[in-house]
Amino acid sequence: MYCPQCGTENAEGTAHCIQCGAALEGGQVFQPPGGAPQPLVKNHLVWSILVTLFCCLPFGIVAIVKSAGVNTLVAAGDYQGAIEKANSAKKWIWISFAVGLVVIIISIILQVLAVLSQKM
Ligand SMILES: [Zn+2]
Incomplete structure (x- = not known):
């Protein structure tokens, strides 16, 4: 190695x-x-930034903070900690993505309902 x-x-x-x-x-x-x-050790930083921009800001920032910490731990030679932190970042990316998706779906449904109610 x-x-x-x-x-x-x-x-x-x-x-x-x-x-x-x-x-x-x-x-x-x-x-x-x-x-x-x-x-x-993947730090998932790119995905953290993407979900922050397009999905859910508060959870995305948590993911960014955790992703940024991965490189610090790798540099310190703490691979176990880095891997745990990367997994944690990945979890927050998914939470942020899921929340963003739900918000988008709800807004689409509300828009469709608004259009339908105008036609009736
Ligand atoms: Zn050496």
């Missing part, structure tokens, strides 16, 4: 990086060709 801090290759199962001493346990690291090693 590769060290998330410095990119040094360490033997599988090594607890700490031989180069810089960063904790490696549970750290899944993906190394793109020609790039620096990146941890395999």
Whole structure:
């Protein structure tokens, strides 16, 4: 596995990086060709921003805060915390999406009812 801090290759199962001493346990690291090693923790930040803009502002902001915290935890080498935070962000994205969807559906129904009542 590769060290998330410095990119040094360490033997599988090594607890700490031989180069810089960063904790490696549970750290899944993906190394793109020609790039620096990146941890395999998605922060869902793009989706958090999208649901905030298009669905539900208050819940979307919670998702953004949690998503932003994922990178901080990854940088600190806390993969377990980062994964938990990412899952939490994903949950809030879905809540925000669901609330936004319900609001949109209700507004469509109200508009349809308004049009129907005008015709009657
Ligand atoms: Zn290292």
